[in-house]
Amino acid sequence: MAALEVAEALRRAGSYPHAVLAYVGADGYPVNIAVEFTESVDGALVDVGPLDQDLRPGPGQEVELTFSHIRPQPGVGYDERRYVNLWGPSTPAGDGLRVAVRRASGWDEAETPFFEYAERGVPAGRDYLDELGARPRLSGLWTVFLATRLPFLTATLIPVGLGGVVAARDNAFHTLWFVLALVAAIAVHLGLNMANDIFDDANGADAANVTPTPFSGGSRVLQYGLVKRRTMIGGCAALYAVSIGLGLYLAAERGWGLVGIGAVGVALSLAYSAPPLRLVHRGLGEPVTALGFGPVMAVGTYFACAGRWSWQPVLASIPVALLIALVLYVNQIPDRIGDAAAGKRTLIVRFSPGQVQAGYAAGVAGAYLCIVAEVAAGVTPAWTLLALATFPLAWRVRNGLRAHYESPYALMPTMQSNILLHLLTGLLLVIGYVIAVVS
Amino acid sequence: MSDQTPLLPPAVIELLDVALVGELTVIDESGVPITYPLIPLSDGNVIYLTSSVLFSRKLRHIKANPKVCFSLSDPVAIPVQPFHRATIQGDARVVEDDVHDGWERLLPMWRAKEPAIDFFLKKRFGIPLFFERSVIEITPQRVLWWEDGRASQPARVYELAGVS
Numbered sequence: 001m002a003a004l005e006v007a008e009a010l011r012r013a014g015s016y017p018h019a020v021l022a023y024v025g026a027d028g029y030p031v032n033i034a035v036e037f038t039e040s041v042d043g044a045l046v047d048v049g050p051l052d053q054d055l056r057p058g059p060g061q062e063v064e065l066t067f068s069h070i071r072p073q074p075g076v077g078y079d080e081r082r083y084v085n086l087w088g089p090s091t092p093a094g095d096g097l098r099v100a101v102r103r104a105s106g107w108d109e110a111e112t113p114f115f116e117y118a119e120r121g122v123p124a125g126r127d128y129l130d131e132l133g134a135r136p137r138l139s140g141l142w143t144v145f146l147a148t149r150l151p152f153l154t155a156t157l158i159p160v161g162l163g164g165v166v167a168a169r170d171n172a173f174h175t176l177w178f179v180l181a182l183v184a185a186i187a188v189h190l191g192l193n194m195a196n197d198i199f200d201d202a203n204g205a206d207a208a209n210v211t212p213t214p215f216s217g218g219s220r221v222l223q224y225g226l227v228k229r230r231t232m233i234g235g236c237a238a239l240y241a242v243s244i245g246l247g248l249y250l251a252a253e254r255g256w257g258l259v260g261i262g263a264v265g266v267a268l269s270l271a272y273s274a275p276p277l278r279l280v281h282r283g284l285g286e287p288v289t290a291l292g293f294g295p296v297m298a299v300g301t302y303f304a305c306a307g308r309w310s311w312q313p314v315l316a317s318i319p320v321a322l323l324i325a326l327v328l329y330v331n332q333i334p335d336r337i338g339d340a341a342a343g344k345r346t347l348i349v350r351f352s353p354g355q356v357q358a359g360y361a362a363g364v365a366g367a368y369l370c371i372v373a374e375v376a377a378g379v380t381p382a383w384t385l386l387a388l389a390t391f392p393l394a395w396r397v398r399n400g401l402r403a404h405y406e407s408p409y410a411l412m413p414t415m416q417s418n419i420l421l422h423l424l425t426g427l428l429l430v431i432g433y434v435i436a437v438v439s
Numbered sequence: 440m441s442d443q444t445p446l447l448p449p450a451v452i453e454l455l456d457v458a459l460v461g462e463l464t465v466i467d468e469s470g471v472p473i474t475y476p477l478i479p480l481s482d483g484n485v486i487y488l489t490s491s492v493l494f495s496r497k498l499r500h501i502k503a504n505p506k507v508c509f510s511l512s513d514p515v516a517i518p519v520q521p522f523h524r525a526t527i528q529g530d531a532r533v534v535e536d537d538v539h540d541g542w543e544r545l546l547p548m549w550r551a552k553e554p555a556i557d558f559f560l561k562k563r564f565g566i567p568l569f570f571e572r573s574v575i576e577i578t579p580q581r582v583l584w585w586e587d588g589r590a591s592q593p594a595r596v597y598e599l600a601g602v603s
Contacts, residue, residue: 017515018512018513018514018515020462020464020474020510020512022462022464022472022473022474022508023472024466024470024471024472025528028506029506029507029508029528029529029580029581030464030465030466030472030506030507030508030528031464031508031526031528031583032462032464032472032474032508032509032510032526033510033512033526033583033590034510034512034513034524034588034590035590049591050590050591051590051591052590052591052592052593052594054593054594055590055594062470062471063472064464064471064472064473064474066462066474066476068460068462068476068513069515070459070460070476070513070515070516071515072459072515072516072518073555075554076553076554076555077459077552077553077554077555077556078459078460078516078553081476083476085473085474087471095591115566118491118493118566118568118569121491121493121494121495121568122493122568124492124493124494124495124496125491125492125493125494125495125568125571126568128492128495128498128499129492129538129568129571132535132538134535134538134539134571136539136567136568136571137539137567138563138564138567142564145564146564214565224567224568225568226567
């Protein structure tokens with residue numbers, strides 16, 4: 001429950017159907033009784049009663065009034081939870097009593113959704129668990145799943161897949177090198193996710209974010225105490241080590257040019273959130289993400305397979321690079337208050353809602369125009385035009401941004417659609433290449 | 440009117456069985472009452488409530504002063520006909536030997552009142568601290584019961600010696 005101004009609390013109390021008077025009885029036990037009431041906002045008073053004489057508190061005694069509301073939902077439970085607590089001294093008045101309200105608190109889930117309400121309780125919950133000597137627990141698999149943010153791997157699978165099919169179109173696909181490149185890319189991506197959590201925990205951005213969603217606000221494993229910071233750093237370092245080791249092996253086998261690509265990838269992933277550059281804090285998160293999860297991964301995979309450079313994977317990956325940057329862009333919308341508080345000046349923090357929506361439209365238009373232009377220029381196979389079929393999803397995201405910009409939880413389906421837009425568009429581009437290769 | 444009885448009166452058990460929400464009043468560190476709407480669960484003798492560690496203030500208050508009171512009084516949350524009301528005073532104990540799993544023994548009773556809890560339990564990985572929970576066990580000492588639900592009338596008082 002959060003503190004409320006007395007006048008506001010009284011205004012709310014007047015709309016509640018149910019009230020309970022509470023006070024401490026002579027025997028030291030609290031007493032609480034359902035009562036009828038009349039509130040006076042201007043006078044900061046509540047008249048309670050009629051009340052049986054034996055049930056009245058002593059004159060001047062501090063009492064509490066709780067006004068509450070739920071809506072039963074058969075087969076589910078209940079919703080529309082809200083309540084207001086008022087405190088103040090009581091005096092006898094007629095066949096009841098009068099309460100002079102001095103302070104108030106309350107919660108309304110329509111204003112503070114349950115998940116935000118729960119998130120605001122995390123610091124107190126952690127303190128309480130510490131006092132008990134307990135730790136929150138999840139299974140090892142779930143903990144790894146959360147800490148690495150495994151579902152976001154689609155961002156890696158798509159550009160790596162594109163690099164592979166472009167190589168196949170050039171008759172240069174090689175299964176072993178492709179798989180090793182994929183594993184290296186996955187490792188650096190998961191390491192990046194963990195690094196991002198470590199740095200956002202250190203700079204306070206994740207702690208300041210009280211509206212995390214499954215798509216935003218980090219994994220929360222550090223905030224919830226599920227993983228120790230030291231373990232997180234160790235896991236992150238191990239993933240980077242795997243990626244760098246595989247990269248060096250591939251470079252030794254396929255050509256030292258891969259070292260340059262790998263170095264750019266690792267540098268971008270660290271510079272994204274690590275000091276001193278902290279590019280995401282400077283509004284450069286989107287271009288870094290586009291570069292890393294577009295051309296860098298596609299070219300790296302192509303090089304691993306073909307053993308040489310080509311502009312083809314760069315060009316093929318531009319549409320998905322734009323779309324993955326838009327995934328970050330949209331997912332930062334619910335984080336913007338916490339990000340701003342932590343000095344993380346993302347584009348979303350810098351832009352007005354209208355500018356954000358215009359930016360999204362421009363980015364999506366750019367991705368689709370790129371697909372068409374590259375086919376028209378003969379750079380990519382005509383079958384990649386299949387990817388235009390995802391346009392309705394983009395339209396759904398555009399509408400969702402307009403309707404739910406201010407509501408993190410209502411925005412969740414929009415964020416999900418946006419991730420799906422990247423995934424399906426990328427898959428259709430890959431399929432377009434595959435059809436071109438086999439036909 | 441006052442009665443000595445070893446058990447909660449059947450009318451009160453009926454309220455506990457169907458109540459979606461009741462009001463728990465505890466006493467804070469300055470001696471002032473503070474009330475929390477909670478789902479009551481009961482085996483007929485003891486009232487069980489659960490609280491996430493996220494909302495642990497009430498737990499601290501109970502540990503400091505175990506005297507509590509629980510009201511079964513909201514006609515919207517308690518679908519009984521004819522409507523009646525009760526207030527139960529008692530001694531509370533916070534059980535938290537195992538905040539991770541210990542509360543799950545109450546899950547069948549909780550599920551009966553709030554089936555949606557299973558949906559949230561499946562998403563436990565997303566809100567893990569919500570499911571780190573203490574159990575509040577209230578041993579009733581006294582019941583105030585209003586047959587017609589009106590606090591303007593004297594309550595029938597049951598002194599519950601022997602309830603365990």
